[in-house]
Amino acid sequence: MxxxxxxxxxxxxxxxxxxxxxxxxxxxxxxxxxxxxxxxxxxxxxxxxxxxxxxxxxxxxxxxxxxxxxxxxxxxxxxxxxxxxxxxxxxxxxxxxxPDGVEDLSALSFIVQGATAWLLLRKNAHLESGESVVVHAAAGGVGTIAVQLAKAWGAGRVIATASSEAKRALALELGADVAVDSRAGDMTATLREANGGSRVDIVLDMTGGRVTDQSIAALAPFGRLAFYGMASREQPKPVQLGSLLRHSTTVSGMWLPHAPAGVMAAAMTDLFELSLAGRIRAxxxxxxxxxxxxxxxxxxxxxxxxxxxxxxxxx
Missing domain, CATH: 3.90.180.10 (Medium-chain alcohol dehydrogenases, catalytic domain)
Structure with a gap:
C-alpha cells in the first residue's frame, strides 16, 4: 500500500x-x-x-x-x-x-486539536465565567477551537495572538475580542494593554522561549498558564517556585496521551454536540x-x- x-x-x-x-x-x-x-x-x-x-x-x-x-x-x-x-x-x-453530519475535517480537528483545547480550558486552566483568556497561535488548529470554546464557555475577554493581519482577522471572526501581533517585542506589555491594562487570568501557550516567559509575567494573581507545545523550538526559562508563590500563579503542562479514556470520550462528545449545534466550527x-x-x-x-x-x- x-x-x-x-x-x-x-x-x-x-x-x-x-x-x-x-x-x-x-x-x-x-x-x-x-x-x-x-x-x-x-x-x-x-x-x-x-x-x-x-x-x-x-x-x-x-x-x-x-x-x-x-x-x-x-x-x-x-x-x-x-x-x-x-x-x-x-x-x-x-x-x-x-456522528452523521460531522464531516472528516471536523472529526480530525477535534480528535487531537479540539480535545487539546478542551482539556487545556477544562482541566489545566479551569476556566471560570468572566475570566480573560489569551490564546497564542490563535489561527492554528488548537487555537481556532480554543478561541471558540472560551467564548462558548463564558470567557469575559478572549485575546488572540497571531503573526499576520489575515490570521488576526480570522481569530476575530471566530469570536476573539482583540487580536494582537504574536511578534510583539514585549508580550507582557502587549497582553496587559489588550486586556485594558489589567493582568490576564489564563494563557494557552504552545510557543516556548520568550513568549512563554513574558506570558507568565503577564498573569494576574491566581492566573494560570497552560503549556502544551514548543513551536519556536526554544526552551523557556526554568520556572522559579518562589516566583509562583510571590505572584500566586500556576504553570501547568498538558500532553494529550495522558488524558484518560473517559475524559477523551467526554471531550469528543462535547465537541461533536457543539459542532452540530453550530457553536464551534473547524x-x-x-x-x-x-x-x-x-x-x-x-x-x-x-x-x-x-x-x-x-x-x-x-x-
Whole structure:
C-alpha cells in the first residue's frame, strides 16, 4: 500500500513516498481504511525525533485518521503512528464513532486539536465565567477551537495572538475580542494593554522561549498558564517556585496521551454536540495529496497555515 515513511530523522525532506506492506491488526486492534489523515505540529517533531515520545525508524508518521472499519463503521482514531497511509491499525479503545453530519475535517480537528483545547480550558486552566483568556497561535488548529470554546464557555475577554493581519482577522471572526501581533517585542506589555491594562487570568501557550516567559509575567494573581507545545523550538526559562508563590500563579503542562479514556470520550462528545449545534466550527487549513506530505510539513513549520491540514491517501 502507499504510505509516507521516514528512514532517517530530520526536517520535511526526510518524508518519502513509498510502498509498504499492509499493517496487520493484533489483539484488540482494528484495521481502518483511511479517508483522511490529519497533520499536526507534533508530526514534525516526530519526524526529527524531538517529540516527547521517542520515534523508532523506519517510521510512518501520523497520529490521527478518519475512515471506515471492516464492518463499515465510520470512525476517527488516535494512533501512536502510521496515519500517513492508505490503511492504518488503531487500538479498538482509541476509536471514536463519528456522528452523521460531522464531516472528516471536523472529526480530525477535534480528535487531537479540539480535545487539546478542551482539556487545556477544562482541566489545566479551569476556566471560570468572566475570566480573560489569551490564546497564542490563535489561527492554528488548537487555537481556532480554543478561541471558540472560551467564548462558548463564558470567557469575559478572549485575546488572540497571531503573526499576520489575515490570521488576526480570522481569530476575530471566530469570536476573539482583540487580536494582537504574536511578534510583539514585549508580550507582557502587549497582553496587559489588550486586556485594558489589567493582568490576564489564563494563557494557552504552545510557543516556548520568550513568549512563554513574558506570558507568565503577564498573569494576574491566581492566573494560570497552560503549556502544551514548543513551536519556536526554544526552551523557556526554568520556572522559579518562589516566583509562583510571590505572584500566586500556576504553570501547568498538558500532553494529550495522558488524558484518560473517559475524559477523551467526554471531550469528543462535547465537541461533536457543539459542532452540530453550530457553536464551534473547524477551520480548513488545506488538503494535500498523500504524496505531498513533505509540502504540508513545510507549510506547517513556516507558520504559513491556519486551521487544520489534511492528507488524502487516495491521491
Amino acid at each position: 502507499r504510505a509516507v515513511q521516514v528512514t532517517e530523522f530530520g526536517g520535511p525532506e526526510v518524508l518519502r513516498n513509498v510502498e509498504v506492506p499492509e499493517p496487520m491488526p493484533g489483539p484488540g486492534q482494528v484495521l481502518v481504511e483511511v479517508d483522511h489523515a490529519g497533520v499536526n505540529y507534533a508530526d514534525t517533531h516526530q519526524a526529527e525525533n524531538t517529540y516527547l515520545a521517542p520515534s523508532v525508524l523506519p517510521l510512518v508518521p501520523g497520529g490521527e485518521v478518519v475512515g471506515r472499519t471492516p464492518d463499515g463503521s465510520r470512525v476517527v482514531a488516535l494512533l501512536a503512528s502510521g496515519g500517513y497511509a492508505e490503511r492504518a491499525v488503531a487500538d479498538r479503545r482509541a476509536l471514536v464513532p463519528v 477551520v480548513a487549513g488545506g488538503e494535500y495529496p498523500l504524496s505531498q506530505a513533505r509540502q504540508a510539513h513545510e507549510a506547517l513549520r513556516s507558520r504559513a497555515t491556519i486551521g487544520k491540514l489534511l492528507l488524502d491517501p487516495r491521491r
